[in-house]
Amino acid sequence: MYYIEMHGHMVSRTTDDYRAMAMAGCVAVSEPAFWAGWDRRSADSFEDYFHQLTEFEPQRAAQFAIKHVTWLCLNPKEGENRELATEVLRRIPKYLDRPSVVGIGEIGMNRVTRNEVATFMDHVQLALDHDQMILIHTPHLEDKYKGTRVTIDNLLKFPNLNPARVLIDHAEEHTIGMILENGFYTGLTLYPNTKVSLARAVDMVEKYGPERITISSACDWGPSVPTAVPQLMLEMRRRGHSEQLIRKIVFENPLQFLMQSGKFDLPRLDIHSADPNARAVPNTAART
Amino acid sequence: MNQSSTCPLTTRQIIDEYFIENRTRVLDLAAYFDRLHRSADGEPAAADFRMQALERALQVLISNDPEKIDQIQMIFSDPSTELKPKLEAKSASGAWNSASEVR
Numbered sequence: 001m002y003y004i005e006m007h008g009h010m011v012s013r014t015t016d017d018y019r020a021m022a023m024a025g026c027v028a029v030s031e032p033a034f035w036a037g038w039d040r041r042s043a044d045s046f047e048d049y050f051h052q053l054t055e056f057e058p059q060r061a062a063q064f065a066i067k068h069v070t071w072l073c074l075n076p077k078e079g080e081n082r083e084l085a086t087e088v089l090r091r092i093p094k095y096l097d098r099p100s101v102v103g104i105g106e107i108g109m110n111r112v113t114r115n116e117v118a119t120f121m122d123h124v125q126l127a128l129d130h131d132q133m134i135l136i137h138t139p140h141l142e143d144k145y146k147g148t149r150v151t152i153d154n155l156l157k158f159p160n161l162n163p164a165r166v167l168i169d170h171a172e173e174h175t176i177g178m179i180l181e182n183g184f185y186t187g188l189t190l191y192p193n194t195k196v197s198l199a200r201a202v203d204m205v206e207k208y209g210p211e212r213i214t215i216s217s218a219c220d221w222g223p224s225v226p227t228a229v230p231q232l233m234l235e236m237r238r239r240g241h242s243e244q245l246i247r248k249i250v251f252e253n254p255l256q257f258l259m260q261s262g263k264f265d266l267p268r269l270d271i272h273s274a275d276p277n278a279r280a281v282p283n284t285a286a287r288t
Numbered sequence: 289m290n291q292s293s294t295c296p297l298t299t300r301q302i303i304d305e306y307f308i309e310n311r312t313r314v315l316d317l318a319a320y321f322d323r324l325h326r327s328a329d330g331e332p333a334a335a336d337f338r339m340q341a342l343e344r345a346l347q348v349l350i351s352n353d354p355e356k357i358d359q360i361q362m363i364f365s366d367p368s369t370e371l372k373p374k375l376e377a378k379s380a381s382g383a384w385n386s387a388s389e390v391r
Contacts, residue, residue, distance in 0.1 A: 077378065080374070080375040110375075110378065111372055111375055111376075111377070111378070111380070112366075112371055112372055113371060113372040113373070113374055113375050114371045114372070114373060114374070115374070115375070116375070117371060139380065140379075140380045141364065141380035141381070141382045141383075142364055142365055142366050142380050142381065142382065142383055142384040142385075143365075143366060143380050144361075144365060145361070145362065145365040145366065145367065146365070146366045146367070146368060146369060149369050150369055150371070153369065172361060173357045173358055173361050174358055174361035174362055174365065199306070200357070203295075203357075206291075206294040206295050206296075207291045207294055238305065239295065239296055239297055239305075240296045240297065241296065
């Protein structure tokens with residue numbers, strides 16, 4: 001079955017990971033801008049990163065017929081630095097017309113500080129000013145509930161914001177309800193230790209239904225599994241869920257969300273077929 | 289939200305499918321507590337705010353309450369919406385320490 005990796009930090013992964021993902025059915029990766037593990041020292045460093053995300057990664061993914069799209073921002077881990085954030089945000093618009101840029105993200109909060117909220121609000125305004133979709137990171141562990149609550153409260157201050165064009169990611173049991181109730185898309189992140197396990201992700205799909213829920217591995221430079229989404233498919237089959245439901249979660253929902261950008265399509269695939277086993281269009285010369 | 293009967297498996301099937309892996313989790317947890325008793329310095333773990341949260345979570349786990357996961361998530365969570373005045377530590381610790389909050 002085909003799937004879309006809705007959140008993968010592929011700059012941190014090897015080319016062999018792309019191969020393994022392709023062999024497991026991955027046809028597209030959506031890569032949000034991320035923290036490098038250390039704070040970047042200047043806006044120039046971000047520009048180098050944006051070049052990597054918009055030029056090098058799409059080529060690397062294409063070797064395995066994987067479509068690569070990206071989201072740009074200054075990551076929440078660096079949001080405390082208002083001076084750097086202001087300069088990075090000033091430079092982002094010149095990249096927004098690039099063909100693989102689908103929006104602003106992953107923005108949000110890390111420890112839910114005043115500066116982080118200010119940087120988040122600047123990003124949301126930037127997205128609205130340029131008619132961009134938004135991908136939002138929610139904080140980890142004990143800050144998850146508070147960060148998600150503050151995120152939603154602040155998003156609701158923008159009367160022109162369409163929640164269906166916003167994905168609030170890394171939801172867990174105590175935050176998924178408030179995200180979906182307010183009309184946003186959400187993402188469940190499959191991590192070995194933190195965030196959500198395979199079984200808990202399926203539990204949430206069962207409890208809340210499949211609408212506007214996406215799944216990702218959020219694979220990055222830390223402990224993470226780039227083929228976690230196919231593992232979730234197996235967990236759903238283990239419980240007897242239909243192939244149609246699995247396809248909705250791992251393929252149709254992310255597809256529906258990303259296509260709102262106007263820049264996302266999968267021309268190699270018959271993505272509009274009602275047949276969950278729809279095969280690739282038989283044109284071997286075509287590239288996504 | 290009525291969430292009864294949302295899992296397609298029967299009770300017997302859920303036990304058959306998931307018992308062994310959850311048995312393993314309980315044993316891992318038991319070994320973790322034993323390891324704390326065997327610590328090099330013998331310092332009592334119960335003074336640590338994370339262990340206090342874990343103990344409260346375990347009490348929910350053995351209760352008859354429904355929706356255990358929601359309750360346990362909130363035991364580990366900062367329930368407020370108050371913004372921190374500034375960043376003091378980049379990483380979260382896994383449990384909310386109400387005593388350390390700057391008011």
